[in-house]
Each structure stands twice: as C-alpha cells, then as structure tokens.
Amino acid sequence: MNEPMDIAFRLNGRPVELTTDPGRRAIDVLREDFGLTAAKEGCGSGECGACAVLVDGTARLSCLMLAAQLHGRDLTTAEGLGRPDAPHPIQTAFAVHGAVQCGYCTPGMTIAAAELLARDPAPDREAARRALSGNLCRCTGYVKIVDAVLAAGAALRGEES
Amino acid sequence: MDADRDKGASPGAPRVDALDKACGRQRYAADETPPGCLLAGVKRAGIPHGRIVRLDTAAARAVPGVVTVLTRADVPGTNRQGIVHKDQPVLCGQRVRHHGDPVALVVAENKDALAAGLAAVEVAFEALPAVFDPEEALSPNAPLVHPDREGGNLLAHGLMEKGDAESALAGCDVVVAGRFATPAQDHVSLEPPNGLARLAPSGRLTMVVSTQAPFRDRFEIAQALGLDPQRIRIRAPYLGGGFGGKDGATVQCLLALAALRLPGRWIKMAWSREETFLAGYKRHAAVMDIRLGARADGTLEAIACAMCFDAGPYAHLSGEIMELGMEHAGGPYRIPHVRIEGSCAYTNNPVGGAFRGFGVVQACFAVERAMDMLARRLGRAPESLRLQNALRPGETSAVGVAAEPGTDVAACLNAALAHPLWTGREAWKQAAPAFTRRGVGLVAVQNAMGYGRGLPDHATAKLELTRQGTFRLYNSVPDMGQGNAAAFVAMAAQALGQPEAAVACVQPDTAACPPAGSSSASRTVYTFGNALLRACRTMAEKLRNRAALALLCDTPDRLVLTPGGVSDPATGRFVPLSVLAGFLIRDDRICIDQFVMPVVENPPDTGREFKLGFPHRYFTYGACLCGVEADELTGRVRLVQCLLTVACGKVFTLAGVEQQLAGAAAQGAGLALFEELALEGGRIRAGDLSTYLIPTSLDLPDIDCLPLPDDEPSGPLGIKGMGEVGIHGPGPAVAQALFDAVGLDAASLPITPEVVLAALEELTP
Structure with missing residues (x-):
C-alpha cells in the first residue's frame, strides 16, 4: 500500500478527482471506484486487449496502467463512446x-x-x-x-x- | 471476395443483446461486486501427484484482512463433485492428483490480503509417482491415480460394432493404417470462470455464476456439500464465452463452501487467466489407431479404430466425450463393417472436460486423415473418395443408425466443389508468392445434436404476458455468446406477431425460470426453442380466445395477434394486449411448455455399456475447405482461405449461422496451427496468453460460410443445432492442404513451423 495520492483526470468528458493508492491498476479504479465495467479483465497481463481504453486518444491497456498515470489525462471508456440509446x-x-x-x-x-x-x-x-x-x-x-x-x-x- | 461479401451484406436486425454489449453496458457475473463483498481464492497443489503431509493455515489466518482459511476438514457432505461420476474433491484432504488441485480456500477483505493469505498457506507434500501418458496409465505397473478404485486407471471402456470388421479388413483390396493424435486445448473464454455467493439468514444460498448449467449446478453443489438443492438459487447472466469450459463446476462448490462458513456476506471468486489454465478443464488429448479398408474401386468396406483419451485425474464427462467421439469415428460415410473401441485413462495431467466438439474433433481428425491416406493409396482425389462413400439419408451410419432425411454430406461437399475457392484453386496455388508454397484441402464433417439416447434432452419454457401488455420470456439455457437468448426473443416475437422490443428476456435464474438442460451439445436453440414455440402457441390461442370475448367474436380462430393487440380482420376491430392483460390474473398470464428431443427409436445392438448418450438421431453435416500458404524459409503456415458449407436445417438468421460457423472454425484453426499447452510432467508450460497462442485477427482469413437449403421438420422453424460442426474441419483440411503444398503428411496437431520446415527440407535435400 502506497501513500494515497490526489489524482485528477477527465473521464468520459467530465473532470473527476479521487484520492487513492497511486499503485492501483487503472482497470480497478475504473471498475471499482467509478462503476465503469466496460473495460474487462481477460488476462491481467496486457495480452488480450479486453481492458482497452482511450488515453488522450490512444488505445491503452488499463490493466497495465497505474492510477498515478491517469493524472492529467483524458480517458474514454466504451461507456464514454456512446450509450444504447445514443450509440457511437x-x-x-x-x-x-x-x-x-x-x-x-x-x-x-x-x-x-x-x-x-x-x-x-x-x-x-x-x-x-x-x-x-x-x-x-x-x-x-x-x-x-x-x-x-x-x-x-x-x-x-x-x-x- | 470483398465485393461479394459487400453485395451479400444484408445483415438483418441485430441481435437484441448486441448493442448493450457493444456499449459496455451488459453486466456479466464478473461485473457484479456488491458492497462489502469478500474475495475468495484457492491455494493449489503445484505438483502432479502427492500426499499432503502438512497443511498449516495459522500463518495465513494471521494475515491482516484474511477472514477465514478453509480446508478439507471444513467441508460438509461428500466433498465430491462431478457431473456423472463424483470423483473430484472440492478441497483435497490427503492426496493431490494434478498441479491445479485445490488444497485450501482463503477468504479475504481485499486483493492484497487474499494474495498474502494464499502465499502464507503452508503445505508440504510427499511426492508420489505420477503418470502422464494415457496409454502408459493403462499398463499394469502404472502408478494409480485413484489407488482404491476398482478398475485402476481405466476410467471408461466401450465398443461399438457393426458387421465383422476384422474379417472384412482381411478381405479388402486395400487397407491403410495410421496412428493419429490431437492435443489438449484450452477454451480461453475471454471471461475466466467466476461467480458470487451469499448465504441468507433464511438459509437460502444465492449465487451468480458464469455457468453453462445453472440447474444442474445446484445438484452438484448440494451433493458435494450436503445441502438441499432446493435451497440453492443460481443466476447465470450472459457469459463472456464458455465453449464447454463452464459446463461443470469451476468456482461453484468452493464459493458455496465459503458462503456457508460466512453467512450473510457476499463472496466473490474470479479466476485469473493463469489459474484458468492451471485448474480449468481442457479438451482431451487423444490418440487414435485406425485401419481403413476398401475395394479397389474405392468403396469403403471396413474400419477398425481404437481411441484412447487422456481424462486427467477426474472423470468430468470423459466417458461421455469418448462415447461421442466413438460414435463419430467412422465419419459421415457408408461403411458396412465397423469396430470402434474406446478407452479413457486417468492420468496426472490437467482435467479433461467438455469442449465444443466433445470428442468429435479428435475422431474427425483421425478418420479424415485416414481417408486421405486411402485416397493416395488408391490413386484417387481425396474429394472424390469422400463423395463416393458419403452417407445418404436412410443408409445406416458407421454405428448402425439410419441417417435422417435432409440435406446430406454429399451436398455439402458438392457445394464446396462448386465454389470459386475450389474451382479456382490451381490458379491460386500457382500464384504463390516467392519462397511460399500453397495447397488446398477439403474434408467432410458431421456433428450429432443433443444428449443422445438415455439422457432426456429437455427444456421447459415460460412465457408471461405482463400487465402492461408486453411479453417476458424466461430463458432457462445460459447464453455464453452463441446468441440463443436473442434467437428466443426473435422466435417469440415472430410467433406472437409482436416487435422484438415487446419481448423482454429474463436470463437463467433457478428461482424464476423452469428447469432446462445445459447450454451445450448443439442443443440449445433446438430444444428450448421447441419448448418456447409451444408456449407461444398456447399463449396466442389463449389471447385469441380472451380477445374474442372483448371483440364479441364467436370464431376466435379468425383473430390474429398484431403488434400490441389482437385484431379481427373481419370487422377491423382491435383490442390492446394491455387491456386483455388487465383482465387476467398473473397465473393466467403465464404459459409454460416443454420439449424433449426425440431419440433413435430402434437403437443398434451395440454400445450397450453406454447407458447415457448413445446413439444420436440428428446430425448436422458440412464440408470445410482450407487454403494454406507455407513459408519455405520459416515453415510458418498461414491459413489464407477457409470455406464452410453446412446442412443445419433451415436458417433462422444468416448472421447467427455465420457467427457460429466462423467462430468454431477459428477455434479449429487454432488447434490446427498454434494451440499447445506444452505439458511437461503434468505442468502446463504455456499457461498464459503470451505463450499459449490463440488466433488473432492477423492469423485468420475472411472465413466464408455457406449454409445450404435444408429443413429439419422436428426443429423449431426447421432448424438443427450447429454450434459445434464448424470446429472439426480446419484440423484435417489444413493437414490435407499442407500435403498438397509441401508433401507433409501430418498425423498430429498442431502443425508447427518446425514440422513444416522438416518436411520442406525433405523436399529439397
């Protein structure tokens, strides 16, 4: 467990902040803290791509990113691309x-x-x-x-x- | 190719589950994490065979955040799980029999505590001699996997006979003999096995599990843990893939055990990818010896086949898988004299279990390779030998069952022979780029539908008219991705004259849905679909009769269900379903009906030892063409062309058929070219997705699928099951194509670059 860190980033178009262990995986922050479960864990080691999210427009694997690496970034999950009533x-x-x-x-x-x-x-x-x-x-x-x-x-x- | 594809691309209405999934809104079991949920994990053996001499959980219990650590001593009931044979411990008490065997269950507040707790479980083993080769396991001096078991390591043995194969082989003009092998295979469902459980103060156990068989799971859990199955409720949301790997207990009994010990708490278990490789079920590795004999004119006379399956240390469905493999070992051919012997051995390898193709993948590879050998010996083209001997409706199969009417395997072969990929093959091969060689192969396949005789292949469907005048169907068979839930919605909407939006679908929940068999065996849409259509017919008749009262119509048969109501074409009058629903009490708004798949009425007098699952009545047929390109410098093989033709009854949705065929072919191609667990002393060396390679988008061509006109009158809307038939072709078709390309006569899978290079070196000494 690391010292908690204040992390601020844009998530699906909205600014968000949280204070958390900077060493947590980004996929866990998304799924556990924000309830965004579109990013799936298929392998946990960067092989399957099921946890991909857009980070500043680039597809990144959220199972290989740490919470600290989210700071200042613009993140889009599949939920942020569109909704069933207004799909991308x-x-x-x-x-x-x-x-x-x-x-x-x-x-x-x-x-x-x-x-x-x-x-x-x-x-x-x-x-x-x-x-x-x-x-x-x-x-x-x-x-x-x-x-x-x-x-x-x-x-x-x-x-x- | 692309132009053809675009021309034909009239995709139709999307599956009802597609958009939620595409938008990341569908919630799988893995997405459920109730507040305060505890996490459970398993300490696994890490050795192939041994006696537990010390198991100390004190240090693990002392880890902050660890809530409890459970061992065999904490298990009530028999501690034995298994679908037919109950021989697999929930937690091992004295002996471990493969690397993935569970020895302790740790429950913790969070991931870090769980990992620390698992690491702190102290276990020591006395290593025991182990056996890793199924044939060696059957030799008299082999180490015994279950020492007290009568029969030793021979888990199952059987014989299917027709005529007199030995005498017929002796009289054949030509006999070829070969030994063929197929490897173990991991399902690699993208969602690994996982689930949740909670024991309520009332004593009811509620579970949410990524499972293919929620109704049967209750009995397996109850038996293993000494519980009342009626006090267990299991929900099965959409699965992130299954392919057989979630047919049988994975997390179920362990989770239930944890819940029993920690009443009132939600407990979650989610296997990692590595744990899934280590502990999950695998397709059985198999070795098959075949002798195939024919007359000089190519007429098949006899086949003798001995199949040996590697069950691993626990039965799961090994005997039944062997049995289905045996039933298919003669291929879709007319052969008068047949002797197929099967054996299935316990070993200390990973546990063999259900996997799409269920023994047939193994059998099909062997018999198709033997057909190629025979064609060569006779100087015949492989496809013409297959056509000459293709089983026709009414003729008896290798195991003596009359083939049902319908489009046959010859039609599937002929459709492939008429396809541009076949007619243009010589030009395509000659256009091989520098330092590559191309070849084309074409094989015939078949796959039985359903459980077979002796085990009723049943489903019960429930359909409700809501108070709002819409419909709700209760799906009892989990959707692991094959699209049965969407098919049920579409079928019900069509049968009730409603738009699909008016039919909601409840996913399997043993507390809300009536029971049905598992999501498996190419049976799901056929069996549940039939039950559902019966319920729809009853519902429609009821609504016409009730509407007749409101519409003052004394001939209800003339009324029709139209979107949102019932109409009288004679008068133009209409009564909304919402109004009708308001007059009905809930019991009256529900229709329940059932269906059991018909079985062979006069079974052949063979295979009597198989009480469950032999023989099968309905088969889906197909042909598979593969075009490969082998790199002369590296031995790497690319699958460049793949065509599947299939006779699977009527096509309900073309996209649905294509999805199943192409997906199955992709899994078959993985088995043909890449997938290898690299077992060494029972340990999987390729135990993650960077070493166990499944096909990526760059490894596969644009697979073409061609369902032929066909009809199965007993099927819902004329369909037959077809979720498995597509997996069988690529293995033998790639092998045949590589013979065409580089003269390699592969007797086993996967066909790796090393094997291809060796063949190329022989060509150019």
Whole structure:
C-alpha cells in the first residue's frame, strides 16, 4: 500500500478527482471506484486487449496502467463512446454487422477501432486487422468485426454503409 | 471476395443483446461486486501427484484482512463433485492428483490480503509417482491415480460394432493404417470462470455464476456439500464465452463452501487467466489407431479404430466425450463393417472436460486423415473418395443408425466443389508468392445434436404476458455468446406477431425460470426453442380466445395477434394486449411448455455399456475447405482461405449461422496451427496468453460460410443445432492442404513451423 495520492483526470468528458493508492491498476479504479465495467479483465497481463481504453486518444491497456498515470489525462471508456440509446457509430456498426457474440472483448475492440478510425478514416481490411491484432476474440473469427470497423469508417465519413 | 461479401451484406436486425454489449453496458457475473463483498481464492497443489503431509493455515489466518482459511476438514457432505461420476474433491484432504488441485480456500477483505493469505498457506507434500501418458496409465505397473478404485486407471471402456470388421479388413483390396493424435486445448473464454455467493439468514444460498448449467449446478453443489438443492438459487447472466469450459463446476462448490462458513456476506471468486489454465478443464488429448479398408474401386468396406483419451485425474464427462467421439469415428460415410473401441485413462495431467466438439474433433481428425491416406493409396482425389462413400439419408451410419432425411454430406461437399475457392484453386496455388508454397484441402464433417439416447434432452419454457401488455420470456439455457437468448426473443416475437422490443428476456435464474438442460451439445436453440414455440402457441390461442370475448367474436380462430393487440380482420376491430392483460390474473398470464428431443427409436445392438448418450438421431453435416500458404524459409503456415458449407436445417438468421460457423472454425484453426499447452510432467508450460497462442485477427482469413437449403421438420422453424460442426474441419483440411503444398503428411496437431520446415527440407535435400 502506497501513500494515497490526489489524482485528477477527465473521464468520459467530465473532470473527476479521487484520492487513492497511486499503485492501483487503472482497470480497478475504473471498475471499482467509478462503476465503469466496460473495460474487462481477460488476462491481467496486457495480452488480450479486453481492458482497452482511450488515453488522450490512444488505445491503452488499463490493466497495465497505474492510477498515478491517469493524472492529467483524458480517458474514454466504451461507456464514454456512446450509450444504447445514443450509440457511437462504431457501436452501432458492431451491433448491425453481427460483430458481437459473447461481447466480452467487444468494448476493447470498439476502443481499438476508435483509435484506428481517428488515425485512418478509410482503412482497408488488412489495416483493420492490424489495428485489432492486440485484441483477442474467441467467438467470432474476426470477420464480422472487420466488417463492422469498415462500416463504421464509412458511417463516420458520412457515406452510406 | 470483398465485393461479394459487400453485395451479400444484408445483415438483418441485430441481435437484441448486441448493442448493450457493444456499449459496455451488459453486466456479466464478473461485473457484479456488491458492497462489502469478500474475495475468495484457492491455494493449489503445484505438483502432479502427492500426499499432503502438512497443511498449516495459522500463518495465513494471521494475515491482516484474511477472514477465514478453509480446508478439507471444513467441508460438509461428500466433498465430491462431478457431473456423472463424483470423483473430484472440492478441497483435497490427503492426496493431490494434478498441479491445479485445490488444497485450501482463503477468504479475504481485499486483493492484497487474499494474495498474502494464499502465499502464507503452508503445505508440504510427499511426492508420489505420477503418470502422464494415457496409454502408459493403462499398463499394469502404472502408478494409480485413484489407488482404491476398482478398475485402476481405466476410467471408461466401450465398443461399438457393426458387421465383422476384422474379417472384412482381411478381405479388402486395400487397407491403410495410421496412428493419429490431437492435443489438449484450452477454451480461453475471454471471461475466466467466476461467480458470487451469499448465504441468507433464511438459509437460502444465492449465487451468480458464469455457468453453462445453472440447474444442474445446484445438484452438484448440494451433493458435494450436503445441502438441499432446493435451497440453492443460481443466476447465470450472459457469459463472456464458455465453449464447454463452464459446463461443470469451476468456482461453484468452493464459493458455496465459503458462503456457508460466512453467512450473510457476499463472496466473490474470479479466476485469473493463469489459474484458468492451471485448474480449468481442457479438451482431451487423444490418440487414435485406425485401419481403413476398401475395394479397389474405392468403396469403403471396413474400419477398425481404437481411441484412447487422456481424462486427467477426474472423470468430468470423459466417458461421455469418448462415447461421442466413438460414435463419430467412422465419419459421415457408408461403411458396412465397423469396430470402434474406446478407452479413457486417468492420468496426472490437467482435467479433461467438455469442449465444443466433445470428442468429435479428435475422431474427425483421425478418420479424415485416414481417408486421405486411402485416397493416395488408391490413386484417387481425396474429394472424390469422400463423395463416393458419403452417407445418404436412410443408409445406416458407421454405428448402425439410419441417417435422417435432409440435406446430406454429399451436398455439402458438392457445394464446396462448386465454389470459386475450389474451382479456382490451381490458379491460386500457382500464384504463390516467392519462397511460399500453397495447397488446398477439403474434408467432410458431421456433428450429432443433443444428449443422445438415455439422457432426456429437455427444456421447459415460460412465457408471461405482463400487465402492461408486453411479453417476458424466461430463458432457462445460459447464453455464453452463441446468441440463443436473442434467437428466443426473435422466435417469440415472430410467433406472437409482436416487435422484438415487446419481448423482454429474463436470463437463467433457478428461482424464476423452469428447469432446462445445459447450454451445450448443439442443443440449445433446438430444444428450448421447441419448448418456447409451444408456449407461444398456447399463449396466442389463449389471447385469441380472451380477445374474442372483448371483440364479441364467436370464431376466435379468425383473430390474429398484431403488434400490441389482437385484431379481427373481419370487422377491423382491435383490442390492446394491455387491456386483455388487465383482465387476467398473473397465473393466467403465464404459459409454460416443454420439449424433449426425440431419440433413435430402434437403437443398434451395440454400445450397450453406454447407458447415457448413445446413439444420436440428428446430425448436422458440412464440408470445410482450407487454403494454406507455407513459408519455405520459416515453415510458418498461414491459413489464407477457409470455406464452410453446412446442412443445419433451415436458417433462422444468416448472421447467427455465420457467427457460429466462423467462430468454431477459428477455434479449429487454432488447434490446427498454434494451440499447445506444452505439458511437461503434468505442468502446463504455456499457461498464459503470451505463450499459449490463440488466433488473432492477423492469423485468420475472411472465413466464408455457406449454409445450404435444408429443413429439419422436428426443429423449431426447421432448424438443427450447429454450434459445434464448424470446429472439426480446419484440423484435417489444413493437414490435407499442407500435403498438397509441401508433401507433409501430418498425423498430429498442431502443425508447427518446425514440422513444416522438416518436411520442406525433405523436399529439397
């Protein structure tokens, strides 16, 4: 247990503060202190990608980040991308294109997709596969996830999917 | 390819669970952490076989934040869990039989205290001789895994026969013989096993568990801990994957034990990935010896197959898995003379258990490889030998069961043969980039549906009209990702003439839902779906009759359910469901119905030792094409093309069928090329996701799925189960493709770069 530290950051668009052990994992802070459970723990060692969140626009693994590293950052979880009644186009595309099965990898996949589409608005299938390669899925075989990422890109570009 | 895909991309309505999951709002068992919840963890053996000579928990109890430490002495009841055979201790008291065996249960206030408490449990063992090879385990001098057990290490043995295989083999023009092996496999559900439990002051035990079988779990817990199963309530929210790994107790009995000792407190147990590798169930490694004989014209005459399965130290469903493997060992072929012998051995390896494909993965690899050997010996193309011998409806299967009517395996093969991936294969192979070689393989597959004879494959479905005039269906079969909950909503909405938004779905809860069998065996949508549609029919009839009173209509049959109400086409009058619901007491607003899967009516006179689960009546058929590219310099193999054709009854939703087929093929491809636990002395050396490699998005092609026109009249809306059939093809199809590419004749999986390089070196001395 370390000396508690005051940590302030933006979380899903809102400024938040907490005082906590700076050595706690970011995934635990999100899930336990903020009740945000979209980031899932599939391995706890940075291999599966299910805990991915956007940190200043970059997909990062919250199981490998410490609470202290959140200070001053802008964090977005899958909950912050959109809600079922107002989903993000990536979330809509995942649902519409059948990219969601058990769904446990899905929030992390949408985060990886969000980072990709911000950097490359019109990726091809190979680029989408590369961007998703740090996120494991055991249900889908990835085909429909790639479909969804391309469709989300088209929707974000204002094209019909 | 992409253009074709886009053209065909009419995705239809999304699954009702999809958007909540995509938005991160779906709550899995792992997401439930009630305030004040304690954490439980397990001290595990860490040796393959030994006697516990000292177990001291005093230091662990003294760790600040540790609430209690429990051992075998704290377990009431039999301390034995298991689905059919009860041989697996909840906590080991005297002996441990594999690295993951549990010796103490620590409950703590927080993670740090739990870790410190687990580290402070002092346990010493006297090492015992261990056995890691199932065939060695069956030799007379092998160390005994269960010393007092009659039968020694032979957990199960059986024989399925038709005709006279030995005589027929002696008379065959051609006989090939081979020994084939498939490895253990980990499910790698993204959500590891986990759950919560609390014992209420009333004495009722409430649990939330990531489980495929909540109804059966109650009996397993009750038996192991000496409880009344009716006092146990289990909820099974959506699972983050299962694939068989959550069919049978993982955390259940341990959590229940902790809850009994700490009444009133919520207790949570969540296995880490490493603990899941260590303690979770695995697909059985198997070795299969086959002799396959034919006439000179390619007509199959006889097969003799001996299968040996590695059960690990506890039975789980090993005997039943062996049995299903044996039933499939003759493949989807017409073979008059058959002798299939199965044995299943206790060892000190990880515990074998249910895994998508359930013994069939092993059998299919062996028989398909033997078919390739035979085709070569006869100078025949592998696909033409398969087509020539493909089992037709009405003919008897290898184990003597008449094949049901419907689209058959020949149709599945022919559909693959007509596909551009097959017709264009020579040009594709010739276009191999420099320093690579390409090859294409095509195999036939089949998978039985349901539990089989002797164990009723049942479900009971409950449907409620709410006071508001919407519907609520009570799903009794957990959705581990296969989409059955969404399928049930869509089926009920269609049957009741309502939009899907008007049908809510309660996930399995033994206190609210009537019982049903497990989420397994390609049975879920077939069996529960049939029960649900019966309940829907009763509900619709009831509502028409009640509406007839309100609409002053004396021929209720002419009334129709329309969104939000019941209409009379003759008069144009309409009564809202909310009004009808207001007139009905709750009992009258509920319809419950049930279904049991039909079984083979005249079972063959063989396999009599199998009281549960033999034979099966309904099979789903398919064919699988794989195109591979082998790197001549590194031996690395890429799966570049994959096509699955399938006959699985009518297609309820194309996306749903594609999801199951592609996902299963991905798991099969992992087994074919990557997944290896690297067991050494019973210890898993590849026990995390950086060493045990499952396919990533870069390892798989755009898998193509082609369901054929088919109909199963006994199925709900004509469907058959198809959650498993897609997993069987990639192993043997990749092997055949690698023979085509580099002349490698693989007899075991996974086919690693080392093996491929060795084959390449033989080609270019």
